[in-house]
Amino acid sequence: MKTNKMNPLYLDIGNSFLKLAARNGSDWQILFDGKHDRIDEMISYLASKGDKGKIILSSVRQDISEKLRAELSDRNFIEYRSSHIPSNRLDYKTPQTLGLDRFLVCLAAWIESDERNVIVIDAGSACTVDLMTTKGVFRGGIIMPGLQIIKSSMRDHLPELPKAPESIPEEWPGKSTVECIEWGVNGGFLLAVQGFIERYRSMVEDPVIYITGGNAVQIMNWMSEEASLNYRKYLIWEGLEQFEKIIRE
Ligand SMILES: Nc1ncnc2c1ncn2[C@@H]1O[C@H](COP(=O)(O)OP(=O)(O)OP(=O)(O)O)[C@@H](O)[C@H]1O
Ligand SMILES: CC(C)(CO)[C@@H](O)C(=O)NCCC(=O)O
Ligand SMILES: [K+]
Known part of the structure; x- marks a missing residue:
């Protein structure tokens, strides 16, 4: 998918799954969907992307969002909480x-x-x-x-x-x-x-x-x-x- 340079990525860190998506016109494209144990795969995927737009996330697992921020320190994360x-x-x-x-x-x-x-x-x-x-x-x-x-x-x-x-x-x-x-x-x-x-x-x-x-x-x-x-x-x-x-x- 060709995304606009400033197109943000959206990440949902749930109780068992990590899901990454981006808007694709009126639809959405799921870029990654896997259990927590595949976090390193998702980190490599994000690290390999040339586009460094912001990553907007919602997480029920603070340990995982902290690991992400630490490993992808060049990315701009916006973490929403209740x-x-x-x-x-x-x-x-x-x-x-x-x-x-x-x-x-x-x-x-x-x-x-x-x-x-x-x-x-x-x-x-x-x-x-x-x-x-x-x-x-x-x-x-x-x-x-x-x-x-x-x-x-x-x-x-x-x-x-x-x-x-x-x-x-x-x-x-x-x-x-x-x-x-x-x-x-x-x-x-x-x-x-x-x-x-x-x-x-x-x-x-x-x-x-x-x-x-x-x-x-x-x-x-x-x-x-x-x-x-x-x-x-x-x-x-x-x-x-x-x-x-x-x-x-
Ligand atoms: N293609 C699919 N991919 C993932 N789960 C599926 C699929 N089809 C059915 N399921 C069912 O959906 C459930 C997971 O639902 P969902 O992905 O909405 O979880 P979730 O509540 O978002 O999880 P989390 O709390 O980790 O965010 C699984 O228990 C499985 O039974
Ligand atoms: C209920 C779930 C697990 C649904 O994903 C999540 O929203 C959660 O962890 N909620 C915390 C408890 C509450 O919503 O009051
Ligand atoms: K959910």
Whole structure:
């Protein structure tokens, strides 16, 4: 990809993945996506780039962002933290412990919806289902284990049971071991997400629902059409891009 010289790079240091992206017109290009143990690869990639534009990052792991800064001391890093969120945009009892990613995906969805009430499902390593209301205030939500965590804990703690397929049975209730596991794992996850959406629907007017994260497509396949979810793969990047304007307010 040919990027403008001053085009910033955006980096998301999550709980298990490092993801680097750049804007590509109205779209985004993912330049690196790998587990934390591949950090040296990402550092070599960044070091090899002639373009020395700024790197805007959000990190849940301070040790990793410090390592990056130390090894790429010639690069201009701008690190955003939840402490940069203006307090009038937060309705959260512990702003100091809020994950910035949750705010960012809500911010991007809220802007895209033309400042309506938005519910954002971020189905990644953890799954969050959060609310941002019309004035752009983050109202909180839920944090639950992501699908992969649920599946691996079944495997670790109930090793005699077979692995759950990626589906939910047509028939209720489950009539075989596999069907019962499908219901309990995938169906349980889906019902939880749907239940949270229902609770939000009864508290705010006409929310627009967005979904993002590594398991988003899977969840959409399980949901009915009427759920009218808006899948946005790049919400986190859009949120990072918009965040600068918010903190200047
Ligand atoms: N192509 C894919 N790449 C990565 N993960 C995928 C992919 N397809 C599905 N997944 C699932 O998505 C999950 C990771 O989601 P995602 O990449 O959104 O994580 P994340 O929450 O951003 O992680 P982190 O907390 O490290 O940022 C994995 O557990 C995996 O089950
Ligand atoms: C919940 C996750 C793991 C989702 O990525 C992240 O936003 C996080 O570490 N949050 C901290 C806890 C909180 O948001 O209150
Ligand atoms: K994430």
